[in-house]
Amino acid sequence: MEDRTLKVLVCGCGRVSEKHAKAIKTLSSEYELAGACDVNENAAKQMIANCGKAGTTAKIFDDYKKAIDELHPDVVSITLPSGLHYETAKYAMEAGANLLLEKPMAMSEDEARAIYDISKKTSRKIAMGHIYRYLPVVGLLQHDISKGVFGKVTHGSIYVRWGHGDDYYDSAAWRGTWKADGGALMNQTIHAIDLLVWLMGTEPVEAQAMIAQRLRHIEAEDLGYAILRMEDGSLAHIEGTTATSPARHSAEFSVFCEKGQITMGLVSGKAHIDIRDERGKELNSRYLTAQLKAGGIGSFKTALNPHLGIYKDLYDCIINDKEPIASAYDGYSSVDTLMGIYKSAKLGKAVELPLTEGFSSLDMTDYFV
Ligand SMILES: NC(=O)c1ccc[n+]([C@@H]2O[C@H](COP(=O)([O-])OP(=O)(O)OC[C@H]3O[C@@H](n4cnc5c(N)ncnc54)[C@H](O)[C@@H]3O)[C@@H](O)[C@H]2O)c1
Structure with missing residues (x-):
């Protein structure tokens, strides 16, 4: 894929989404926030504000299906409660989006296996929020x-x-x-x-x-x-x-x-x-x-916000067809x-x-x- 700014939709604008916003703001040449989806409108507004310049044209949604159907995002970042990961991931990948999916991938072995299978079948990348x-x-x-x-x-x-x-x-x-x-x-x-x-x-x-x-x-x-x-x-x-x-x-x-x-x-x-x-010799330095x-x-900045590393890696993987570090x-x-x-x-x-x-x-x- 040619080098271009990727459209990202963030679904779930709570605690962890602040880390996503910081990363998107820093990587404004790689990503633009196309939409923020949350049942709480104020949380979605805050997400957009936190993205700075990268959020200038973002729209607000309260339903992830409507947001995905309207925006056709390159990336859907799923930062919803973990019990909603499976249905959102499935819908987003089948609609053509790559994912930044927060951990845990899903709440059951069957659902996690299905998400993995869909990613293979649809050739969508999933970068997991395994920050360490x-x-x-x-x-x-x-x-x-x-x-x-x-x-x-x-x-x-x-x-x-x-x-x-x-x-x-x-x-x-x-x-x-x-x-x-x-x-x-x-x-x-x-x-x-x-x-x-x-x-x-x-x-x-x-x-x-x-x-x-x-x-x-x-x-x-x-x-x-x-x-x-x-x-x-x-x-x-x-x-x-x-x-x-x-x-x-x-x-x-x-x-x-x-x-x-x-x-x-x-x-x-x-x-x-x-x-x-x-022999016990220290190798730290x-x-x-x-x-x-x-x-x-x-x-070393990724130590302060590992999500920056995840977004950078995902961009590289989408553009150059590679597997994310946490796949x-x-x-x-x-x-x-x-x-x-x-x-x-x-x-x-x-x-x-x-x-x-x-x-x-x-x-x-x-x-x-
Ligand atoms: N990787 C990390 O470091 C890290 C850190 C914290 C949380 N997480 C994961 O991120 C996810 C979210 O955690 P959090 O702490 O941000 O939760 P949170 O409760 O603070 O945020 C979730 C948001 O989703 C919204 N929401 C709930 N149901 C919705 C729906 N049906 N449609 C649209 N919006 C809806 C809520 O209004 C809320 O704003 C969880 O899966 C959690 O495990 C990852």
Whole structure:
């Protein structure tokens, strides 16, 4: 496709859409906001205002079907409650649009698989909102691990302690419900699960999990632990919770290898990084310098808004017919893993992945009752 400005329609103008607006505003040569769709007109107006010059000709809609039929957008950004992702993604792709689809791709294994299949059948790109893949240095580490620089991967580990109070869950009726959101694993931890699987360079083949409700008054879990057995025999450990202090968000991943180990994380907005070879020698500056060389100082800006990286990547993929860094397959695969984790918690035993019989977050409805 020739280089041109792509028309984007943003469906859902709530919290996360602010990050989309910032990215569209910054990339005003690549994208123009053609429309903002929300049942709340003021939210749509705010979205347009937040896009600055890139939103000058944008129209407001309250129905995504009408918006897609009228605008014929190149890209539909789906930032609606997760329970609406499937129907919107299907309609948009069948109407000819590419997607920037927020995580999780869908609320069931069947729906995620169907979205992936439609993207293949219609040759539409899907860039998933799996933001951690777009952080600086992470891509270089993925490349080196996959090339064997760190030797055999033995195991990996993540924790996501992303405290949210009841005020967060009360801010919208869909939050914390099995139908439209899921709990701490499905909403907050899916980014880190996706990242860990990508870095380890292998697929989950078995999940064993436990979930709990400790503090939050929601339908789904506010705490979950899972262990994944990977196809290459390595193991991955997952902790995800919103039952910690909202004043101290922290998340971290570690990948342990034969010839080194990698840890990166965030505590209250402050990043830390610890990359070592097998003798314990620190390699941080080598990777930071390599990132500077590869992407310039601007590439560190994606740490402040990873959605900027997603929009840049999606543009390149549409124009040059490439697969996004976080693709349709990755969206499907992470939902499959999450459904396997929930199924394992429900059955109280390990389950094989990928799931062969569909499982939906709705199958968890009676779990805590
Ligand atoms: N990638 C990330 O970093 C990230 C961060 C936060 C949220 N998310 C994901 O983004 C999605 C939205 O999350 P949020 O926190 O912005 O939610 P939100 O509730 O703040 O925003 C959702 C918006 O959708 C609108 N809406 C609801 N139903 C609609 C309908 N039928 N038609 C049109 N508009 C409708 C609401 O009025 C609201 O403005 C979720 O899937 C969430 O998991 C991703």
